[in-house]
Amino acid sequence: MFCWVSLVLISLFQPSPALPVSQEPPVSCRGWLSGPADHLNTIQQSESESSAVDMSTGDLEPSHYPARRAAQVVLHHLNTRHGSPFRVFGLKEVHRARAEDVASEGRKYDLDFSVTDWASGGSVLRCSAQVLFSRSEQHNLPEVQCQCEGLQQLNTSSDEKDFYHKHNTPDHHVSAQDIPDSYGNMSQEIKPFWHLAHVAASFIMLQESNENTEYNMAQVASVTQQESKHNQLMLKYHVLLHDLPSQEIIHWKLLASWSPDGGVRVLETERQPKCPHNADLPNSTVPTTTFTAN
Amino acid sequence: MKGLLVLIALFVAVIGKNTFKGHQVLRITANNEAQITLLKELSEQAHLRLDFWMEPIRESLPIDVRVPFNSLQTVKDFLAQNHIEYRVMIEDVQNLLDEEERQMLKSRPTPRTTDDFVFSSYHDLNTIYAFMDTLVAENSNLVSKIVIGQSYEGRPLNVLRFSTGANHPGMWIDTGIHSREWVTQASGIWFAKKIVTDYGRKPSLTNILNNYDIYLEIVTNPDGYQYTQTINRMWRKTRKPNPGSDCVGVDPNRNWDAGFGGTGSSNNPCSETYHGPSAESEPEVKAIVDFVKSHGNLKAFVSIHSYSQMLLYPYGYTHTPAKDQAELHVLARKAITKLQSLYETQYKYGSIVTTIYQASGGTIDWTYDQGIKYSYTFELRDTGRFGFLLPANQIVPTAKETWLALMAIMKHTKNNPY
Numbered sequence: 001m002f003c004w005v006s007l008v009l010i011s012l013f014q015p016s017p018a019l020p021v022s023q024e025p026p027v028s029c030r031g032w033l034s035g036p037a038d039h040l041n042t043i044q045q046s047e048s049e050s051s052a053v054d055m056s057t058g059d060l061e062p063s064h065y066p067a068r069r070a071a072q073v074v075l076h077h078l079n080t081r082h083g084s085p086f087r088v089f090g091l092k093e094v095h096r097a098r099a100e101d102v103a104s105e106g107r108k109y110d111l112d113f114s115v116t117d118w119a120s121g122g123s124v125l126r127c128s129a130q131v132l133f134s135r136s137e138q139h140n141l142p143e144v145q146c147q148c149e150g151l152q153q154l155n156t157s158s159d160e161k162d163f164y165h166k167h168n169t170p171d172h173h174v175s176a177q178d179i180p181d182s183y184g185n186m187s188q189e190i191k192p193f194w195h196l197a198h199v200a201a202s203f204i205m206l207q208e209s210n211e212n213t214e215y216n217m218a219q220v221a222s223v224t225q226q227e228s229k230h231n232q233l234m235l236k237y238h239v240l241l242h243d244l245p246s247q248e249i250i251h252w253k254l255l256a257s258w259s260p261d262g263g264v265r266v267l268e269t270e271r272q273p274k275c276p277h278n279a280d281l282p283n284s285t286v287p288t289t290t291f292t293a294n
Numbered sequence: 295m296k297g298l299l300v301l302i303a304l305f306v307a308v309i310g311k312n313t314f315k316g317h318q319v320l321r322i323t324a325n326n327e328a329q330i331t332l333l334k335e336l337s338e339q340a341h342l343r344l345d346f347w348m349e350p351i352r353e354s355l356p357i358d359v360r361v362p363f364n365s366l367q368t369v370k371d372f373l374a375q376n377h378i379e380y381r382v383m384i385e386d387v388q389n390l391l392d393e394e395e396r397q398m399l400k401s402r403p404t405p406r407t408t409d410d411f412v413f414s415s416y417h418d419l420n421t422i423y424a425f426m427d428t429l430v431a432e433n434s435n436l437v438s439k440i441v442i443g444q445s446y447e448g449r450p451l452n453v454l455r456f457s458t459g460a461n462h463p464g465m466w467i468d469t470g471i472h473s474r475e476w477v478t479q480a481s482g483i484w485f486a487k488k489i490v491t492d493y494g495r496k497p498s499l500t501n502i503l504n505n506y507d508i509y510l511e512i513v514t515n516p517d518g519y520q521y522t523q524t525i526n527r528m529w530r531k532t533r534k535p536n537p538g539s540d541c542v543g544v545d546p547n548r549n550w551d552a553g554f555g556g557t558g559s560s561n562n563p564c565s566e567t568y569h570g571p572s573a574e575s576e577p578e579v580k581a582i583v584d585f586v587k588s589h590g591n592l593k594a595f596v597s598i599h600s601y602s603q604m605l606l607y608p609y610g611y612t613h614t615p616a617k618d619q620a621e622l623h624v625l626a627r628k629a630i631t632k633l634q635s636l637y638e639t640q641y642k643y644g645s646i647v648t649t650i651y652q653a654s655g656g657t658i659d660w661t662y663d664q665g666i667k668y669s670y671t672f673e674l675r676d677t678g679r680f681g682f683l684l685p686a687n688q689i690v691p692t693a694k695e696t697w698l699a700l701m702a703i704m705k706h707t708k709n710n711p712y
Contacts, residue, residue: 063642065651182527183416184683244602246566
């Protein structure tokens with residue numbers, strides 16, 4: 001089954017059209033009164049707007065950033081649709097790229113590229129995709145259509161089923177911090193939760209992407225498993241996203257669900273303010289215990 | 295007690311930060327089955343965040359539990375209400391951890407020789423500085439240490455000089471200018487050892503060193519590095535405060551006098567790409583500028599970053615192609631081909647402004663405009679999967695493949711004097 005999303009039927013993917021944002025009062029930086037925190041949040045936005053966008057049209061150099069940023073957007077989209085605790089796609093290489101302005105709508109990219117599955121020993125898929133970055137006043141989700149060879153052969157693995165059954169229990173709820181740690185380490189047990197975080201973060205990265213951004217997930221600050229709901233694993237995440245052009249680290253909290261049949265869905269998101277002191281997370285409570293296996 | 299200290303040592307290893315302030319460890323003694331049941335129920339109260347070091351199993355076994363500060367009152371009330379005996383084994387877990395860490399630091403073995411150095415780990419600042427001194431001591435005919443200045447917080451800016459004679463032209467390599475890019479400092483350490491190992495054994499490196507000096511600044515931003523070790527792993531900039539702002543630090547790779555303040559840098563002190571109040575305002579940058587100018591005879595300059603897997607040449611601040619673009623492009627391709635030959639790590643290459651993004655006030659734009667033709671910047675592994683948090687087992691492979699590219703650049707520089 002092709003993974004394309006029709007321009008008309010955007011609502012097909014979950015959730016639509018924009019991610020639910022927390023209705024709670026805005027989080028503030030610890031020890032810092034209101035005001036500047038908002039100002040800090042707009043840093044990335046204003047900078048990305050001020051830097052000139054490469055307006056080349058026609059064939060693009062595949063190794064240069066305009067093609068790469070567009071391809072990265074497709075990766076985010078792919079992961080929201082097909083990512084799992086045992087499947088996370090990363091960009092391998094852009095082979096060909098074209099861009100053209102679409103009158104009054106925006107800029108459309110045509111891409112031919114390869115992706116690799118980071119979670120399963122690097123199997124490679126060849127893809128083609130179209131990405132439309134909107135020009136309209138309000139921020140619009142980039143619109144993606146993509147087809148990848150071999151995508152239809154992917155189905156739920158036994159790893160996923162085992163993982164699901166192991167954790168779909170009220171007995172032990174996973175809770176961990178700093179994945180990976182400063183040294184790039186993480187336990188084998190926590191790895192699928194790291195992959196899930198990446199997939200969930202992909203919803204946010206997709207939403208936040210434009211021609212001036214290039215997102216990766218830098219780290220999982222914390223994962224706290226909640227009580228399963230409707231047979232979905234429920235996971236609260238605090239993730240750090242890295243945007244290459246601005247070099248900013250942006251904190252987001254989110255609530256995601258997953259099951260082998262349901263895939264990943266993101267139910268709540270809350271962007272965290274950038275704190276001047278940078279050191280501590282805003283309003284952080286006493287940290288949870290470290291992850292214990294079984 | 296010894297078992298307790300071992301457990302604590304594990305905690306110290308895993309959680310180096312100040313996260314257990316006010317926590318207590320209670321030793322609970324259950325007198326009957328009913329109390330065991332109650333304690334099991336207590337253990338299921340997730341919101342209390344209890345950490346059982348010894349679970350409630352049966353009444354003959356003690357039950358040890360770490361209780362976070364916020365849950366202490368609740369837990370103690372519960373125990374009192376149910377007449378369950380306990381005593382406080384550890385008054386404040388963090389205090390104990392701090393003391394343990396102090397003791398561990400005192401007795402930590404520092405490698406006596408650079409042959410014993412563990413290149414496949416990330417190390418703290420003191421260990422890296424000690425490595426430098428040991429390397430110099432072991433190879434005093436070849437290596438010396440120059441202090442080119444001081445960081446904002448007063449740390450020495452150390453440069454290793456590999457030299458076989460006076461008045462040689464030089465080639466420069468720096469790592470760690472952005473402190474969170476840990477694979478770069480770690481690779482720099484490996485390069486230092488590689489140079490002394492290969493001199494006199496490998497013809498091409500020996501040839502280069504017989505004619506050129508190599509200058510290697512491993513920790514170009516030591517204040518930032520220390521900060522990533524202790525407080526914030528994602529810190530990038532220097533640690534100089536900005537007057538009138540709560541935000542600290544300047545991006546040292548936007549602080550050079552090349553298109554300073556232009557597009558691709560920020561005038562906001564809170565930004566990760568804040569260019570600073572003026573060009574060369576950062577002592578870490580000024581020190582290198584002064585060194586380059588006073589040396590006057592550097593022929594290659596390589597500044598190493600991570601991540602993205604790229605080899606880049608000027609310019610970053612302008613779309614105008616560098617005068618030597620054609621040659622720089624061909625050399626980049628050659629260097630990348632060498633790099634890829636080792637582990638097939640895929641790199642992209644090109645000018646900064648077209649390949650990664652527009653960035654003004656960058657290091658190699660300045661060095662290039664000073665006349666150092668072979669000015670390059672690397673972005674090492676990976677492409678975003680681990681990003682800055684590259685697992686330590688990739689340090690040596692990264693350093694090895696990068697070295698092949700560096701050798702290609704240095705060889706070409708030597709074979710094409712100007």
